Amino acid sequence: MSIAILLAEPDLQLAAEIKSKLESSSVASEVLTDPKNWVGQIKNKKYSHVILNYDLEKEVTEEILAKFEADHGHPKVYLVVSEAQRPFVNKSLLESASVTKVLDFPYTIEQVLKCIEESPALKSSAEQKFITLRTLSVKVIEEIYNNGLNEQNIIMAQKIGDSISTLIQKEKDFADIIKNMDDYKPLIYCHPFLVCVFSMMICRKLKWDSQRTMSSLALGALIHDIGMTALPLELRSMNPSEMNPEQFKLYQSHPIEGLNMTNKFPQIPSSVTQIILQHHEANSKGFPNAVSNVKIYPLAKVVSLSDKFARYLLDNEMSPFAGLKAFLGNRMEVLQHDPEMIKAMIKSFIKDDKDSKESA
Amino acid sequence: MSKGNLLIVDDEPMIVKNLKITLEEYASEIFIAGNGLEALEIIKNQTIHCVICDINMPKMDGVQVIKALRDQQNDVPFIFYTGHGNKELMLEAAKYGAFDFLDKPNLDGLEEVVSKGLEAGFKKRDSQSSEDFESEYLKLLKELEKQ
Numbered sequence: 414m415s416i417a418i419l420l421a422e423p424d425l426q427l428a429a430e431i432k433s434k435l436e437s438s439s440v441a442s443e444v445l446t447d448p449k450n451w452v453g454q455i456k457n458k459k460y461s462h463v464i465l466n467y468d469l470e471k472e473v474t475e476e477i478l479a480k481f482e483a484d485h486g487h488p489k490v491y492l493v494v495s496e497a498q499r500p501f502v503n504k505s506l507l508e509s510a511s512v513t514k515v516l517d518f519p520y521t522i523e524q525v526l527k528c529i530e531e532s533p534a535l536k537s538s539a540e541q542k543f544i545t546l547r548t549l550s551v552k553v554i555e556e557i558y559n560n561g562l563n564e565q566n567i568i569m570a571q572k573i574g575d576s577i578s579t580l581i582q583k584e585k586d587f588a589d590i591i592k593n594m595d596d597y598k599p600l601i602y603c604h605p606f607l608v609c610v611f612s613m614m615i616c617r618k619l620k621w622d623s624q625r626t627m628s629s630l631a632l633g634a635l636i637h638d639i640g641m642t643a644l645p646l647e648l649r650s651m652n653p654s655e656m657n658p659e660q661f662k663l664y665q666s667h668p669i670e671g672l673n674m675t676n677k678f679p680q681i682p683s684s685v686t687q688i689i690l691q692h693h694e695a696n697s698k699g700f701p702n703a704v705s706n707v708k709i710y711p712l713a714k715v716v717s718l719s720d721k722f723a724r725y726l727l728d729n730e731m732s733p734f735a736g737l738k739a740f741l742g743n744r745m746e747v748l749q750h751d752p753e754m755i756k757a758m759i760k761s762f763i764k765d766d767k768d769s770k771e772s773a
Numbered sequence: 774m775s776k777g778n779l780l781i782v783d784d785e786p787m788i789v790k791n792l793k794i795t796l797e798e799y800a801s802e803i804f805i806a807g808n809g810l811e812a813l814e815i816i817k818n819q820t821i822h823c824v825i826c827d828i829n830m831p832k833m834d835g836v837q838v839i840k841a842l843r844d845q846q847n848d849v850p851f852i853f854y855t856g857h858g859n860k861e862l863m864l865e866a867a868k869y870g871a872f873d874f875l876d877k878p879n880l881d882g883l884e885e886v887v888s889k890g891l892e893a894g895f896k897k898r899d900s901q902s903s904e905d906f907e908s909e910y911l912k913l914l915k916e917l918e919k920q
Contacts, residue, residue, distance in 0.1 A: 625882030683874035708870030759913040
């Protein structure tokens, strides 16, 4: 797919100016000025970039955002918002629609060109699948967090987990996909997705990759923090290091809360409940039971390591590849985890010629 | 290379027979115990690298077996399997350190789990020295830097 821009801009003069400048830079663009008829105009078309003015009727803007990821080639989406509108922008929609950047209104042609220059690389189909799965994971986790576990969202989470597993198993250069995640943004609901991906990368290197293991691991990783939903709202977004002793004690109850929640569903296997219960255990120094290393379920150890790493990325706003090097620099942290799993995690980020040949 | 010795603990002869046939190629030798007491006796006299154990058994259930072994400082990997409805017992058993869980009747992945259990049982007896880990770890870090 070449660079193709969709500009949804109701200001006819501004839209014409930008289109003309883009054409003079040999960039194909399409302009939507009438929001009422946008669906028909862009049906079955793929775009690399979308610049969307929130001045369009609000409902239309939100409908466009919700549909773009799945239907239009996973473009980079730039949302133009005026200062007055900023407080009314639906933040969870921005997150679930993977809006790349919010631009201030009025915007300039230079800003538009800069957006294109910043993201010249177009995504491979595996990268697009990865982004779609990330979006779907974010949506299902958000649904579970807001409405609780139910049979339907458990099935959805299982299916998404299986799809992530298939992608990781089949894609010989999966490390490259992670490496190329230059637009990576550590988002709250994205955390379980990252834990799931890193856990599967580790298990693949350990060759613990039967369908059954990967399936349990995926679901366990995606809902490992489900017990957090039983805690007061203010605790959910707090960094544990900032909690007072009373808050931290409550926080430490989330694995047991998660266990109680998942035990109500017989279709959730015991391996998944063990992951939820033990993902904060660390050789007699963790919680809730401070069990020794030998008593920690191996898949819970994998999720624990991935959880710490994903949390590190979130706290430090780092991309996975750069973050891994920094994370491994903390020897105290590294020594808390199973050496085999640490090695598998490093190997999963190293492009392995042998791996490529095997799967070629 | 030896694959490791497996102990199957179950009071249902048909299940034992099927498990033995399925897992024959994955273990050097398979021992059978019909209940927990027999299991403890076998472990006392043989080198066992992995145990696959039903949770509900007469005389001594799976929880009591793993508890007794852990009390003896025996860390042999334990794989539990049981039917739906025994989650509480499974959780109780898990407190003593379970290597994995299989939910009857779905025994998908049984062979992989047992292979890994046996491998882990071997490693416990021949664990990598910290010097070896350090040297391999540093080598991997160098490779990562090159990426």
